[in-house]
Amino acid sequence: MSSITSPLKPEDKKVVGQVLQGALVDLLDLSLLTKQAHWNVIGHNFRTLHLQLDKIVSSARKHADTVAERAVAMGCNPDGRSTTVANHTEVPQLEAGYINDGKVVAAMTDILGSIIRRMRERIAATEKPDLVTQDLLIEITQDLEKHHWMIEAQR
Numbered sequence: 001m002s003s004i005t006s007p008l009k010p011e012d013k014k015v016v017g018q019v020l021q022g023a024l025v026d027l028l029d030l031s032l033l034t035k036q037a038h039w040n041v042i043g044h045n046f047r048t049l050h051l052q053l054d055k056i057v058s059s060a061r062k063h064a065d066t067v068a069e070r071a072v073a074m075g076c077n078p079d080g081r082s083t084t085v086a087n088h089t090e091v092p093q094l095e096a097g098y099i100n101d102g103k104v105v106a107a108m109t110d111i112l113g114s115i116i117r118r119m120r121e122r123i124a125a126t127e128k129p130d131l132v133t134q135d136l137l138i139e140i141t142q143d144l145e146k147h148h149w150m151i152e153a154q155r
Contacts, residue, residue: 003075004072004073004075005075006074006075006076007074008074008075008129008130009129011129012128012129012130013074013075013076013129015125015126015129015130016071016074016076016126016129016130016133017071017074017076019122019125019126019133019137020067020068020070020071020074020076020078020133021071021076021078021079022088022118022122023067023118023119023122023137023140024064024067024068024071024078024079024080025084025085025088025089025090026089026090026091026115026118026119027060027061027063027064027067027115027140028060028064028080028085029085029089029091030056030060030091030111030112030115031057031060031061031064032085033091033093033094033111034053034056034057034060034108034111035053035057036094037049037053037094037099037104037107037108038050038053038054038057040097040098040099041053041098041099041100041101041104042098042099042100042101043100043101043102043104044101045101045105045154046101048154049101049104049105049154052150052151053104053108055147056108056112056147056151059143059144059147063140063143064080066136066140067136067140068080070132070133070136074130074133090114090118091111091114091115092107092110092111092114094107094111102155105151105152105154105155106155108151109148109151109152109155112144112147112148112151113148115144116141116144116145116148119137119140119141119144120141122137123137123138123141
């Protein structure tokens with residue numbers, strides 16, 4: 001069986017592959033945690049948050065697919081298995097059970113903030129090895145920052 005060739009030098013491919021894998025884990029965990037919050041949010045702002053959280057889930061899933069496909073295009077194998085996400089996530093986790101709307105806002109602000117910090121590090125790391133991947137990460141970060149602002153504004 002043949003593999004997908006990479007247009008990048010081996011050392012650049014390694015950096016890009018690690019960056020994209022980290023972004024994939026963050027985005028997959030974001031989609032899972034946000035859906036968990038969506039199902040379990042309670043309180044006066046339930047309806048607004050319930051709908052807003054679904055938008056974040058859709059965005060995270062779309063970006064995860066784009067990141068995984070970029071990895072394959074660069075000759076890297078994305079790993080989105082649940083065990084990989086569970087073993088490598090750096091995303092703050094939610095408590096189990098119903099979560100008051102204020103706690104959801106605080107938790108999602110922290111979750112998005114932590115992912116954005118890592119995405120900005122990835123943007124810096126891809127400046128030399130692959131500007132196309134960097135551009136993709138910039139676009140994703142812009143979208144995450146918009147979601148962060150809209151959640152944080154509800155504090």
